[in-house]
Amino acid sequence: MIKYIVVALLFGAVAGYLNGNWRSVIDGVWVSNYLLNASLLLLLFVMGLVFAMDKESIAKIRRTGFRILVVPLVVALGSVLGGLVSGLVLRIDVVATTAVSAGYGWYTLAGPLVGQIFGAKWGALGFTANFLRELLTIVTISLMVKLGKYAPVASGGATSMDTTLPVIVRYCGPDMLIVAFWSGFVLSVIAPFTIVAIASLA
Amino acid sequence: MVNFAVLVVPLVAGMLFGYVLRGRRQINLGRVTFGVILVLIFSLGFSIGSNNDLLSSLPEVGLSAVVIACLTILFSVVLIGAVRKAVRLE
Numbered sequence: 001m002i003k004y005i006v007v008a009l010l011f012g013a014v015a016g017y018l019n020g021n022w023r024s025v026i027d028g029v030w031v032s033n034y035l036l037n038a039s040l041l042l043l044l045f046v047m048g049l050v051f052a053m054d055k056e057s058i059a060k061i062r063r064t065g066f067r068i069l070v071v072p073l074v075v076a077l078g079s080v081l082g083g084l085v086s087g088l089v090l091r092i093d094v095v096a097t098t099a100v101s102a103g104y105g106w107y108t109l110a111g112p113l114v115g116q117i118f119g120a121k122w123g124a125l126g127f128t129a130n131f132l133r134e135l136l137t138i139v140t141i142s143l144m145v146k147l148g149k150y151a152p153v154a155s156g157g158a159t160s161m162d163t164t165l166p167v168i169v170r171y172c173g174p175d176m177l178i179v180a181f182w183s184g185f186v187l188s189v190i191a192p193f194t195i196v197a198i199a200s201l202a
Numbered sequence: 203m204v205n206f207a208v209l210v211v212p213l214v215a216g217m218l219f220g221y222v223l224r225g226r227r228q229i230n231l232g233r234v235t236f237g238v239i240l241v242l243i244f245s246l247g248f249s250i251g252s253n254n255d256l257l258s259s260l261p262e263v264g265l266s267a268v269v270i271a272c273l274t275i276l277f278s279v280v281l282i283g284a285v286r287k288a289v290r291l292e
Binding site for chain 2: 052074
């Protein structure tokens with residue numbers, strides 16, 4: 001199944017590149033905006049439907065209860081630690097790499113925000129690193145799920161609310177819908193605050 | 203956070219619909235859903251491929267970005283694994 005996903009991704013990337021740089025067949029916005037959002041909204045509807053029809057999923061969420069609240073906070077802490085360690089490994093500005101990792105995968109936020117604070121080069125890094133987080137989550141999901149069904153949610157970070165949610169639910173089961181959405185939502189809300197807070201340490 | 207309402211509406215609508223339909227009969231949406239997932243992934247790839255700013259910054263920041271992305275994922279995954287055991291998440 002994962003190979004279809006990788007093929008679709010590569011095919012899309014090549015098509016997008018050719019359409020933008022070689023011969024423009026359609027206005028790119030139709031695909032990268034409208035088609036993307038339409039398929040996402042349809043999937044969200046179907047996932048909600050499947051979740052509510054599955055009595056076991058609802059029972060599982062009830063049993064887990066408020067403990068799901070800790071998931072995004074743990075993911076946030078793990079991400080920030082990862083950013084800190086990568087700064088040490090790469091021997092570059094540790095505060096900046098930590099701020100980059102506090103985008104939690106939300107690259108359209110992390111890119112411009114980190115760029116504004118630390119300069120354009122860091123903005124490019126913030127954008128790319130967070131975009132890679134989304135990409136790696138999708139591409140490695142079949143391996144990731146073997147580490148436990150919370151692993152893909154942690155890997156997806158803020159994106160587990162939207163772009164990676166369908167893939168996560170597909171591989172981890174409908175009972176992970178609420179956890180994944182909740183985690184992605186909280187991380188999206190706190191991302192701008194944590195980036196600015198970390199930057200203020202510089 | 204403009205996106206949030208846009209995401210919640212179809213999700214909740216689907217849940218309400220599913221709640222009403224519950225117990226009637228099981229429908230297998232697996233194949234259809236996977237097709238739509240592929241459309242989503244394709245359009246995601248498309249938006250990457252047509253983003254020249256992203257592509258041109260790759261050679262310069264690529265390696266650092268890979269390291270940050272991998273370690274960020276690694277630490278999140280390891281930490282959630284540990285906490286999951288500690289608080290006994292199902």
